[in-house]
Amino acid sequence: MRRPPRLWRPSTRFAYAAGLGAALVAMPIVALALLALSPQAASIWPHLAANVIPRALGQTVLLLIGVGGVCGVIGVATAWLVTQYEFPGRRALEWLLVLPLAVPTYITAYIYVEVMGFQGPLQSALRALTGWRSLREYWFPDPRNLPGAILILSLVLYPYVYLSVRALFGVQGATIMEAARTLGASGRTRFWRIALPMARPALAAGLTLALLETLNDIGASEYLGVQSLTLSIYTTWLNRNSLAGAAQIACVMLLLVVGLILLEARLRGQRRFALPVRQPRAAGRLRLQGRQAALAALACALPVVFGAIVPLGFLIGQVWMRDLLGQIDAALLRQLANALLLALAATLCVVGLGLSIVVALRLGRESWLGLLARIASLGYAVPGTVLALGVLAPLAALDNLVADAARAWFGLATGLILIGSGAALVIAYTARFLSIAVTGVQSGYARVSNRIDDAARMLGAGTPELLRRIHGPMIRPAIAAAGLLVFVDCLKELPATLLLRPLNVETLATIVYGHASRGAFEDGALAALLIVLAGLYPVFVLARASGGRD
Amino acid sequence: MTPTTRLCALALTSSLMAVPALAQSVNLYTTREPGLLNPVLESFTKDTGIKVNAVFLKDGLQERVKAEGSNSPADVMLMVDVGQIDAAAAAGVTQPVSSATVDKIVPKQLRGADNNWVTLTQRARVVIVSKERVKQDSIGYEDLADPKWKGKLCIRAGQHPYNNAFFAAYLAHYGAEKTEAFLKGVKANTARKPGGGDREVARDIQSGQCDIGLINTYYIGLMSQAKNEQKGWYDAIKPLKSSFKDGGTHVNVSAAAIAKHAPNKENAVKLIEYMLSEKAQTLYADGNFEFPVNPDVKESAAVKLLGTITPDRIPLSDIAKNRKAAADLVDKVGFDN
Numbered sequence: 001m002r003r004p005p006r007l008w009r010p011s012t013r014f015a016y017a018a019g020l021g022a023a024l025v026a027m028p029i030v031a032l033a034l035l036a037l038s039p040q041a042a043s044i045w046p047h048l049a050a051n052v053i054p055r056a057l058g059q060t061v062l063l064l065i066g067v068g069g070v071c072g073v074i075g076v077a078t079a080w081l082v083t084q085y086e087f088p089g090r091r092a093l094e095w096l097l098v099l100p101l102a103v104p105t106y107i108t109a110y111i112y113v114e115v116m117g118f119q120g121p122l123q124s125a126l127r128a129l130t131g132w133r134s135l136r137e138y139w140f141p142d143p144r145n146l147p148g149a150i151l152i153l154s155l156v157l158y159p160y161v162y163l164s165v166r167a168l169f170g171v172q173g174a175t176i177m178e179a180a181r182t183l184g185a186s187g188r189t190r191f192w193r194i195a196l197p198m199a200r201p202a203l204a205a206g207l208t209l210a211l212l213e214t215l216n217d218i219g220a221s222e223y224l225g226v227q228s229l230t231l232s233i234y235t236t237w238l239n240r241n242s243l244a245g246a247a248q249i250a251c252v253m254l255l256l257v258v259g260l261i262l263l264e265a266r267l268r269g270q271r272r273f274a275l276p277v278r279q280p281r282a283a284g285r286l287r288l289q290g291r292q293a294a295l296a297a298l299a300c301a302l303p304v305v306f307g308a309i310v311p312l313g314f315l316i317g318q319v320w321m322r323d324l325l326g327q328i329d330a331a332l333l334r335q336l337a338n339a340l341l342l343a344l345a346a347t348l349c350v351v352g353l354g355l356s357i358v359v360a361l362r363l364g365r366e367s368w369l370g371l372l373a374r375i376a377s378l379g380y381a382v383p384g385t386v387l388a389l390g391v392l393a394p395l396a397a398l399d400n401l402v403a404d405a406a407r408a409w410f411g412l413a414t415g416l417i418l419i420g421s422g423a424a425l426v427i428a429y430t431a432r433f434l435s436i437a438v439t440g441v442q443s444g445y446a447r448v449s450n451r452i453d454d455a456a457r458m459l460g461a462g463t464p465e466l467l468r469r470i471h472g473p474m475i476r477p478a479i480a481a482a483g484l485l486v487f488v489d490c491l492k493e494l495p496a497t498l499l500l501r502p503l504n505v506e507t508l509a510t511i512v513y514g515h516a517s518r519g520a521f522e523d524g525a526l527a528a529l530l531i532v533l534a535g536l537y538p539v540f541v542l543a544r545a546s547g548g549r550d
Numbered sequence: 551m552t553p554t555t556r557l558c559a560l561a562l563t564s565s566l567m568a569v570p571a572l573a574q575s576v577n578l579y580t581t582r583e584p585g586l587l588n589p590v591l592e593s594f595t596k597d598t599g600i601k602v603n604a605v606f607l608k609d610g611l612q613e614r615v616k617a618e619g620s621n622s623p624a625d626v627m628l629m630v631d632v633g634q635i636d637a638a639a640a641a642g643v644t645q646p647v648s649s650a651t652v653d654k655i656v657p658k659q660l661r662g663a664d665n666n667w668v669t670l671t672q673r674a675r676v677v678i679v680s681k682e683r684v685k686q687d688s689i690g691y692e693d694l695a696d697p698k699w700k701g702k703l704c705i706r707a708g709q710h711p712y713n714n715a716f717f718a719a720y721l722a723h724y725g726a727e728k729t730e731a732f733l734k735g736v737k738a739n740t741a742r743k744p745g746g747g748d749r750e751v752a753r754d755i756q757s758g759q760c761d762i763g764l765i766n767t768y769y770i771g772l773m774s775q776a777k778n779e780q781k782g783w784y785d786a787i788k789p790l791k792s793s794f795k796d797g798g799t800h801v802n803v804s805a806a807a808i809a810k811h812a813p814n815k816e817n818a819v820k821l822i823e824y825m826l827s828e829k830a831q832t833l834y835a836d837g838n839f840e841f842p843v844n845p846d847v848k849e850s851a852a853v854k855l856l857g858t859i860t861p862d863r864i865p866l867s868d869i870a871k872n873r874k875a876a877a878d879l880v881d882k883v884g885f886d887n
Contacts, residue, residue, distance in 0.1 A: 051881040118757030119779045134758030144745055225745030227886055235709040238609055239877040241637045389613055396617035403621040416621055499610045503577055503603040503623065514606060518583045
């Protein structure tokens with residue numbers, strides 16, 4: 001059999017796609033760096049360095065530590081409980097624990113301020129019970145501060161940790177855990193000495209996603225009054241009219257991200273937990289009794305209640321009380337369709353490119369491929385609007401080039417093809433969420449031992465066959481899981497959608513935002529509910545697909 | 551094709567959603583929420599037959615028009631802050647609005663340099679107090695820093711554009727030193743960290759957390775109409791006649807500009823003229839309790855609710871100019887920390 005020319009071998013083709021993916025992410029980041037270095041930027045740097053960045057950096061670091069801690073504890077504890085023990089409600093809780101992921105952080109933040117507010121149900125009940133009339137007579141916790149932001153963000157983001165750690169506890173570690181139990185290790189020993197060290201890479205991967213989301217969150221932290229780096233990027237850009245200054249802060253933030261990613265790589269270490277070739281199976285679970293069972297159930301139910309049921313209940317309540325179902329009309333359905341189609345298109349691009357990057361890494365071991373993967377992961381950390389601004393300039397330039405050429409050569413008025421069609425938005429989503437697919441597929445591949453490749457090749461399989469017949473079936477769940485995560489994230493995405501969508505196009509998120517910016521969030525409750533509901537199904541599938549099935 | 555590929559193809563092609571048709575239309579880029587604009591736009595289309603294609607952008611409207619360059623479909627840009635629209639004009643993405651009708655209706659100080667933007671409506675930023683606990687009917691903005699309000703004042707973030715414009719006006723009146731002292735004084739009076747929105751100020755007054763705060767007038771109007779708990783917030787507050795001691799009430803504007811490369815320039819002028827007409831001003835200004843710029847509209851909803859106001863004498867362009875300095879001072883005194 002003749003080998004195809006070097007430049008068109010399967011492995012090279014994947015490398016091209018990987019290059020394209022990395023280029024998409026690099027494009028806005030380079031645009032950002034150029035802005036930060038522009039001459040007008042020099043004048044604002046001293047002010048930022050003296051008055052803005054230290055404080056914002058401090059708040060952001062505290063926020064990250066807090067969210068990391070809370071997400072880590074909730075995610076690991078619940079994953080441990082549902083994989084190791086049997087207690088009433090465990091089966092339902094196992095997938096319910098993923099649900100909070102479907103609720104956008106800005107919506108959860110808004111809802112908790114309402115619920116805990118003076119006229120919210122809690123304080124109203126308290127006043128009815130005690131006869132107090134004004135906040136001067138009692139104290140009530142206010143979520144609008146840093147601790148509030150930490151808790152609220154953690155409630156939405158812990159499933160990232162839960163998902164990745166559970167996958168590890170449930171399937172990968174099963175054999176080892178069973179051996180430990182046979183050898184008489186107590187639950188505590190098994191957790192601290194075996195499970196946790198083993199889960200470190202999964203914990204690091206989950207935490208990285210949660211922390212990157214925290215870092216580029218704007219809606220929730222602004223509403224809760226946290227002076228984060230992301231927020232100061234906005235105020236610098238808008239109030240000082242200094243995009244350059246904003247780009248500088250964004251670059252500081254990017255350094256923080258690179259730090260996070262390096263930390264993750266370090267925590268992951270050189271450890272590889274490739275599985276034995278035989279299909280792994282889940283461990284048997286210890287049955288808990290009485291108080292212990294109740295406590296375990298409670299511990300797993302609390303995050304679900306606060307992360308998903310309270311927000312959902314609030315939205316349903318608003319839709320019901322305000323009789324918002326009348327808002328369902330052709331326009332709303334069109335917006336729903338817009339949101340779904342945009343998310344679907346972006347998901348396909350993201351998964352395609354992400355898969356290519358990981359496959360290229362698997363097939364060729366050149367170090368620059370690893371660099372491409374790293375670059376492709378950066379987009380997730382850049383705040384949505386900043387990323388969108390970075391995408392906007394190069395794409396608009398391309399659009400203008402095409403439009404001018406079409407007019408000059410063919411006399412056609414094409415308009416702005418990419419921006420006018422929504423393709424720019426899909427590109428922005430792709431740059432933003434590519435990292436999810438890369439991380440997800442990579443973790444799937446980590447389970448596929450290299451020995452399998454060797455065996456397949458020895459038996460005569462070429463690269464396409466190896467990918468299609470051996471790798472494909474083995475990493476399909478990981479691909480599906482990554483795709484679903486991306487899909488849900490695209491549905492929730494707001495800042496890039498606001499900036500880049502074409503004329504007359506609204507999505508559910510922009511509708512919610514429109515109402516909220518008028519100060520009437522409640523009127524957007526139906527659209528918010530639809531975002532959550534549209535995200536619930538993928539999240540449900542995700543919970544099933546990535547779980548340790550019996 | 552397998553079902554999956556078919557689905558993929560469908561998704562990809564429909565993401566290339568049709569570019570709006572070009573026959574008799576005008577393209578509007580707006581930072582004003584569409585719900586507030588739609589009644590006027592629909593009435594415009596009905597009266598003129600010109601279709602309006604709109605996109606609502608929060609931030610980055612100017613950057614988008616600039617990046618889209620000579621092929622940008624943008625005709626009219628509508629913004630709700632003088633600083634933003636002035637920055638757009640300064641960035642060179644606008645062109646002068648040449649219309650005798652506009653010149654006749656809108657006083658010169660409410661138009662940008664060379665008519666690069668035109669005010670549509672005005673809104674005031676006023677002090678509200680607890681109806682129950684505060685017994686006065688008027689106030690100078692300067693008194694917000696009076697220590698007698700210590701622990702009793704609520705305000706949204708100092709970096710929010712509404713406060714930013716207000717502090718910029720203060721700067722224009724009093725200069726940097728006094729403004730810094732004012733900011734420190736206000737900060738020292740706060741009952742809680744500056745944040746949330748304007749309506750939350752009313753809510754926190756109702757709950758007893760504070761007695762006094764700053765709010766844009768249209769929120770008062772919208773709360774007065776609310777059928778939910780916000781009505782309770784409205785009932786708990788009282789707007790004061792607020793002004794600078796040596797001037798008037800601080801106002802900001804919603805304003806329109808024509809994009810430099812507007813493909814439908816004639817229709818753009820028509821839309822702006824229409825929005826200044828008595829009919830549209832009534833619809834548009836009353837819908838959001840703003841003060842109409844057209845003097846022929848006598849009985850606006852805002853005036854009925856709040857009485858007439860005397861806008862401050864500081865030109866809007868000065869406020870726009872002071873924005874950056876005001877933002878720097880807010881950082882310097884750690885207003886939002």
